[in-house]
Amino acid sequence: MNSKDQIPAPHPQDNILLNATKLRIGYSKPELELGPRQGLDFELQSGSLTAIIGINGVGKSTLLRTLAGLQPALGGVVKILGNESDTLSARQQARQLSVVLTNPPASRNLSVRDLIALGRHPYTNWLGQLSALDEQCIADALKLTALESLAQHPCHSLSDGQLQRVLIARALAQQTPLVLLDEPTSHLDLHHKVRILKLLRDISRQPGKAVVFTTHEIDLALQLCTHMLVLFPDNYAFGTPQELIKSKVLESLFPSDSVTFDTVLQRFNIS
Numbered sequence: 001m002n003s004k005d006q007i008p009a010p011h012p013q014d015n016i017l018l019n020a021t022k023l024r025i026g027y028s029k030p031e032l033e034l035g036p037r038q039g040l041d042f043e044l045q046s047g048s049l050t051a052i053i054g055i056n057g058v059g060k061s062t063l064l065r066t067l068a069g070l071q072p073a074l075g076g077v078v079k080i081l082g083n084e085s086d087t088l089s090a091r092q093q094a095r096q097l098s099v100v101l102t103n104p105p106a107s108r109n110l111s112v113r114d115l116i117a118l119g120r121h122p123y124t125n126w127l128g129q130l131s132a133l134d135e136q137c138i139a140d141a142l143k144l145t146a147l148e149s150l151a152q153h154p155c156h157s158l159s160d161g162q163l164q165r166v167l168i169a170r171a172l173a174q175q176t177p178l179v180l181l182d183e184p185t186s187h188l189d190l191h192h193k194v195r196i197l198k199l200l201r202d203i204s205r206q207p208g209k210a211v212v213f214t215t216h217e218i219d220l221a222l223q224l225c226t227h228m229l230v231l232f233p234d235n236y237a238f239g240t241p242q243e244l245i246k247s248k249v250l251e252s253l254f255p256s257d258s259v260t261f262d263t264v265l266q267r268f269n270i271s
């Protein structure tokens with residue numbers, strides 16, 4: 001390993017994979033601060049599957065991109081395995097967290113397998129040669145996302161839902177402790193939504209892993225996630241689904257004349 005790729009020693013509390021302290025999110029041009037002004041404080045432990053939820057435009061994707069180091073925070077600190085994220089090189093970050101965004105990849109001419117192989121980029125030498133371990137990780141990712149039969153297909157020939165699974169497979173092949181996904185189920189039918197969320201749950205249960213994703217699938221997230229972060233324009237709540245239900249946070253998520261939360265059935269109903 002190149003010395004500049006050495007990942008700094010993990011924090012003593014290394015079951016905490018991500019830690020946000022007084023994290024303020026938004027944009028400087030044009031100036032737009034999202035979420036609470038006092039910032040967000042939360043930590044993601046290994047074994048956790050966390051959904052970020054909230055109404056349209058509240059800042060879920062902005063928060064996810066800030067956690068992933070893809071855009072600067074307006075204030076506060078994000079630590080990845082105990083190290084401040086902006087002290088890590090791009091290659092170090094790529095070994096610690098993988099990101100699946102909603103925008104289509106530039107490389108849609110690649111085959112499914114070759115796009116997934118890009119997930120191994122942080123581990124390959126400067127020639128990009130794949131080792132036996134890289135090949136195994138790619139094969140595992142194809143299998144986990146049920147994409148083996150499409151492996152040689154060009155990505156531009158896939159449906160939106162299939163392409164979404166390929167992007168998730170690329171993140172799986174990257175084999176990082178943290179997996180961050182922006183609306184990973186947005187193009188999927190109900191069957192594939194549940195499949196992908198269960199897959200994310202299984203990944204989060206692997207030793208030393210945590211998964212965080214933004215979603216509008218609140219009912220499914222309530223059933224499958226260990227934690228949820230509910231983002232409001234000037235507030236937030238972080239906890240287990242049961243804690244959030246008990247504290248009635250979900251009841252104030254939407255205007256009550258359109259949607260209400262049924263605490264007994266633990267689901268949203270049309271008013």
Ligand SMILES: Nc1ncnc2c1ncn2[C@@H]1O[C@H](COP(=O)(O)OP(=O)(O)OP(=O)(O)O)[C@@H](O)[C@H]1O
Pocket residue numbers: 027029030032034054055056057058059060061062063214
């Ligand atoms: N690059 C940008 N520059 C400035 N403002 C932006 C930028 N990207 C997004 N925004 C604004 O930030 C706000 C939050 O956007 P974001 O996409 O984070 O919300 P979201 O909660 O993920 O929404 P949705 O549920 O609709 O996906 C919106 O008002 C959006 O217009």
